[in-house]
Amino acid sequence: MAQLTLDNISKHYGDHAVVDEISLAIEKGQFVALLGPSGCGKTTTLRMIAGFEQLDTGRILLNDILLASPEHHTEPERRNMSMVFQSYALWPHKTVLDNAGYTLSLKGVRGQAYRDQVFAALETVNLGHLADRYPQALSGGQRQRAALARCLVSHPEVVLLDEPLANLDVHLRASMEATFRQFHDRTGATFIYVTHDQAEAMAMADRIAVMNHGRLEQWDTPENLYRRPASRWVATFIGKGSVLDVPSHVHGKHLRADDIGNLLSNAGAMHRGAMLVRPEDVTVVAEGARVTVRHRVYQGERYQYIADLADGQPLTFYHSRLLDHGQIVQVQIAHAWGLDL
Incomplete structure (x- = not known):
């Protein structure tokens, strides 16, 4: 049984279907990429999973529990998911420690328990030695790892990543790909990673959902997408x-x-x-x-x-x-x- 199920979900803006009847069955612990050109609906799909957008049709279920439908909407904070944004979304007036521990502070965790849990997350992404720094004193890669630590500290079942490497240079992106794979292995969480960069998707994901004009073109392994594309469009888009x-x-x-x-x-x-x-x-x-x-x-x-x-x-x-x-x-x-x- 799939851990996360997207059952025929759609999102319209006026008469335009931004996401058009997408169905996916994502297994627990998989690293999944939503891949496609700009405007294909991949970020909107991610935002519907996160709870930031409501569905027009279909259902989203986590562990067979309904999260979203046209009649039902579970709030983002109650979905046991964490999201890493392209902009990192770090508070400039908070240290790395307090940025990473933000969700714990909302839950009322204080004192040594707070520090222990946050430092454990920071050490996982090799940022423990920078806990007292502010975001403006960090490199792009360090900011991204701080955002990952904030995800880790809340022990989410599903980690959602919206083009997290788009603002980094080529060499740093290659390094961060390895960081994401290690982060995934350590947490055992399900990852859903949005990107327009096929090299990123092919390097990291177990399965890839290739999207175009709001539709799902192919849902497959990287190897099958490359060797056995389902359509002429996928054949020209991949590789x-x-x-x-x-x-x-x-x-x-x-x-x-x-x-x-x-x-x-x-x-x-x-x-x-x-x-x-x-x-x-x-x-x-x-x-x-x-x-x-x-x-x-x-x-x-x-x-x-x-x-x-x-x-x-x-x-x-x-x-x-x-x-x-x-x-x-x-x-x-x-x-x-x-x-x-």
């Missing part, structure tokens, strides 16, 4: 690759080199299907499909190329050697995944 139109209906099929060779040999035939080709599955060979190099990007350990197939469709691939613009080479595609046209 790099080429979607090639082909003459046969191949939806849902794992295609191998011989199948792909036969499909490409019928260039010019009416398109009845499409296939996703990841660049790492393309190899430059002595005999194969002829392509003409049109563009390259140097990536350090390799080059990324875009080349035209015989019918003009672009194919992305990697190669260790320098190829010239306009150069004709032959390639073999080892694997592809069949999509709807």
Whole structure:
């Protein structure tokens, strides 16, 4: 039985469905990402889970207990959830200790019991030595960890994170990804993480809900999203690759080199299907499909190329050697995944 259930939930602003009949079953202790482009409804979904937005349709249940429906709304403070905001939401006039212990102070915890519980949370995120500092004296990563400590001190069942790394630089974001994974492992709480950055989602989440225009496009593991996307849109949104139109209906099929060779040999035939080709599955060979190099990007350990197939469709691939613009080479595609046209 799922710990957290979203049952056909929707949210409208006027005639516009910001979230349109989303259903998810999230297991206890999972790290889940809500992933999609800006405006797809992922933050609104998170806010409905938190209790900051009311539902227009559907239900939200935690441990089979109804939290929200159009007729029922449990207040955010009674949901046993904690939320980490993109802005960190730290009180500037309170120390790290008192920011982290804010929820305990609301519950009337005082004295040594208060300090013991807050310091335990701060040590978990390696901030115990900064307990007496104020937020303005902290780095971005330290502020984010202070917000995490505030979550930890209340022992929530569900931790909600709304693009928490968006304000950090690239190197610090990589470090904080490791912090989030460690935080998740230590707490055993269910994490729901909103991001538009697929690299973040793929690196941290057990399962990912890919959203677009308020709808759920696919709910799956990172591996399945990358290798077996459910739609053409997911195929182009997740990772790099080429979607090639082909003459046969191949939806849902794992295609191998011989199948792909036969499909490409019928260039010019009416398109009845499409296939996703990841660049790492393309190899430059002595005999194969002829392509003409049109563009390259140097990536350090390799080059990324875009080349035209015989019918003009672009194919992305990697190669260790320098190829010239306009150069004709032959390639073999080892694997592809069949999509709807």
